[in-house]
Amino acid sequence: MPEFILIALAGGLGVAAITGPLGAFVVWRRMAYFGDTLAHSALMGVAMGFLFSINLNLAVMVCCVLLAVILVAMQKQHMVATDTLLGIMAHSTLSIGLVAVSLLDHIRIDLMQYLFGDLLAIAPTDLLWVYGGGLLVLLTLWRLWHPLLAITINEEMARVEGVNVTATRLALMLMIALVIAVAMKLVGILLITSLLIIPAAAARRLSSTPEQMAFIASLLGMVAVTGGIWASWVFDTPAGPSVVVTALVIFLFLYTLPLRQASH
Numbered sequence: 172m173p174e175f176i177l178i179a180l181a182g183g184l185g186v187a188a189i190t191g192p193l194g195a196f197v198v199w200r201r202m203a204y205f206g207d208t209l210a211h212s213a214l215m216g217v218a219m220g221f222l223f224s225i226n227l228n229l230a231v232m233v234c235c236v237l238l239a240v241i242l243v244a245m246q247k248q249h250m251v252a253t254d255t256l257l258g259i260m261a262h263s264t265l266s267i268g269l270v271a272v273s274l275l276d277h278i279r280i281d282l283m284q285y286l287f288g289d290l291l292a293i294a295p296t297d298l299l300w301v302y303g304g305g306l307l308v309l310l311t312l313w314r315l316w317h318p319l320l321a322i323t324i325n326e327e328m329a330r331v332e333g334v335n336v337t338a339t340r341l342a343l344m345l346m347i348a349l350v351i352a353v354a355m356k357l358v359g360i361l362l363i364t365s366l367l368i369i370p371a372a373a374a375r376r377l378s379s380t381p382e383q384m385a386f387i388a389s390l391l392g393m394v395a396v397t398g399g400i401w402a403s404w405v406f407d408t409p410a411g412p413s414v415v416v417t418a419l420v421i422f423l424f425l426y427t428l429p430l431r432q433a434s435h
Contacts, residue, residue: 176404178298179290179357183396183414185301186354186366189308191389193350194371195381196343199323204254205242205344206364208261209351212238213360214268216352217285221278222271228300231355235348238264243341288359288411291403297356304353308346315342320381358411365415370395373422391421 197206213231220230238260245256272280284292312319318339321329330336347367354363370392371384378384398421399414406413 175291176400178293178295179410180397180400182293182298182301182357183290183400184393185298185305186350186357187370187392187396188389189305189350190354190363190367191370191374191387191392192312192385193308193346194367194392195374195385195388196319196323197347197367198371198375199381200343202347203364203368204257204261206347206351206367208242208257208264209235209238209344209348210355210360210363211261212264212268213351213355214282214285215264215271216268217280217355218268218271218275221275221280228297228352228356232304232349232352235352236345239344239348240341243337243344247337284359285355286359286361287409288355288357288362290357290400290410290414293357300353301357304349308349311342311346315339319343358414362411362415365418366392366395369415369418369422373418373425376425376428392418395421 197203212234216231216234217227219225219234220227223230242256242260246253250256251259269282272282318329318334319342321332321334322336322339326336329339350367351363354366358366371388373391374384374387377387395418396414398417400410402408402417403410403413
């Protein structure tokens with residue numbers, strides 16, 4: 172097997188391991204639109220990285236983290252409805268990124284690579300970002316697992332029990348931002364949210380506890396990555412979209428099985 176396939180597989184499996192448990196919270200808390208907003212802002216981070224000649228992963232990470240902090244602050248002010256705010260920020264940041272990229276005349280940027288990813292073109296150094304960032308996210312998630320579950324079930328009850336709801340919610344958003352930053356080059360800005368949502372939604376069909384759902388979501392994500400890379404190699408299709416299509420097939424297959432629907 173060619174080395175670039177093994178590197179792509181290692182990177183994809185690393186991302187799937189992170190997006191599984193984190194995606195479970197995205198599904199439980201109905202944060203899919205928030206994930207889209209952060210993903211769209213990643214293109215602005217790419218433009219800023221080229222403009223200031225800094226590492227693109229770092230630039231995207233900083234941009235996503237700043238947007239997450241701004242969103243939390245604006246949500247607390249209750250100026251506009253959350254879905255309206257997310258819609259404004261998602262399309263505005265994507266448009267700002269596209270405009271900024273168009274102004275970089277001295278640099279040629281392949282927008283398709285950033286919008287849809289290029290899993291088969293990742294370098295060994297990219298694995299350091301994936302596994303380094305992934306380890307940080309998983310350790311933080313393990314540390315905050317019970318507070319996150321508490322605010323997901325009932326924020327008011329969690330506040331009464333002494334949970335810092337605002338800080339915990341911000342930590343979750345920052346973890347999502349970090350995952351989007353490290354996974355952008357692999358599956359692309361427009362597809363990373365799918366990898367967060369689809370495996371977790373499929374795992375919901377098979378699980379009876381939150382921990383089971385998080386674990387199964389990671390496994391299903393890994394299956395989707397493996398199947399997507401195989402399909403890309405055999406049928407010469409784009410790797411990132413192939414992974415998402417494989418995840419969709421798994422989701423549809425599981426929801427056609429006569430299983431008892433788990434409730435979360």
